[in-house]
Amino acid sequence: MKAFVFPGQGAQFPGMGKDLYDNNATAKNYFEQANDILGFDLSKIMxxxxxxxxKQTKVTQPAIFLHSVVTALVSDDFKxxxxxxxxxxxxxxxxANGTLSFEDGLSLVFKRAMAMQKACELQESTMAAVLALPDETVEExxxxxxxxxxxxxxxxPGQLVISGSVKGVEVACEKLxxxxxxxxxxxxxxxxxxSPLMEPAREELAAAIQETNFNEPKCPVYQNVDAKGHTVISDIKTNLVSQLTAPVRWTQSVQSMIMDGAxxxxxxxxxxxxQGLVKKIDGGVETTSL
Known part of the structure; x- marks a missing residue:
């Protein structure tokens, strides 16, 4: 079985998506549509x-979303x-799995980015990468x-990111x-x-998700919050909202997909x-990209 996986913030790079735009008419239409929906020229910045x-959150999140979704939707190998x-x-x-339309997905991502940006401005906060400690030690x-x-x-395994107030993260780094x-x-x-500091953004996103139309998915989505495959719309919505203040359980999600046949x-x-993370979670699976 094939699992298709989509990156998060941090995967962006200057020039991203230009090949897609230049070489595929359908991709070009998606890029133009995105500029119209957002009300600014995202393609030009990309x-x-x-x-x-x-690196600006309001640019990064829609840019990665656009690049990722278009890559999947224009590929004959996306099955x-x-x-x-x-x-x-x-x-x-x-x-990609049909739960959200392209337009609704992009609108939600932009609302999420703006809500997260606002939450960041309410309190100075940060994140830190922690290497080579057991998860339980970091949690404790x-x-x-x-x-x-x-x-x-x-x-x-052995790579965890912590999140919180600037002081909390600094103290944790010393102790770790x-x-x-x-x-x-x-x-x-x-x-x-x-982290809990994203609570104001979570409330904003919850309101936006309630107003958005969700369709029956074509295949399960393994969600960050509980690392399980979901096809029930009400569960998918709840998990999407919870995701902002809850940890991303990527290790566990990949393990669940492998257990279910990926x-x-x-x-x-x-x-x-x-691809690199998947290989570190289980070296026995094949990894590739579209």
């Missing part, structure tokens, strides 16, 4: 913008038995700190290094994604980050 311009996305990538996965150290700091991304972490490095991100993982979108 093709000509600097890394700095692409998924299951889909999943890392954080933002879950929205790309839901358009975060619990002991008298600040908001939580495990946010379970990327692969003392506990034997190979690295505990603060990341250049604008806020504490997948033997090939195909990455759709910019970069090859997810």
């Amino acid at each position: 093709f000509e913008g600097s890394a700095e311009e692409l 998924p038995d299951m889909v999943a996305g890392h954080s933002l990538g879950e929205f790309s996965a839901l358009v 150290i975060c619990r002991e700190i008298d600040e908001v700091v939580v495990a946010a991304n379970y990327n692969c 290094k003392a506990a034997g972490a190979k690295r505990a490095l603060v990341l250049p991100v604008g806020g504490a994604f997948h 033997r090939t993982f195909v990455e759709c979108g910019p970069g090859k980050v997810l």
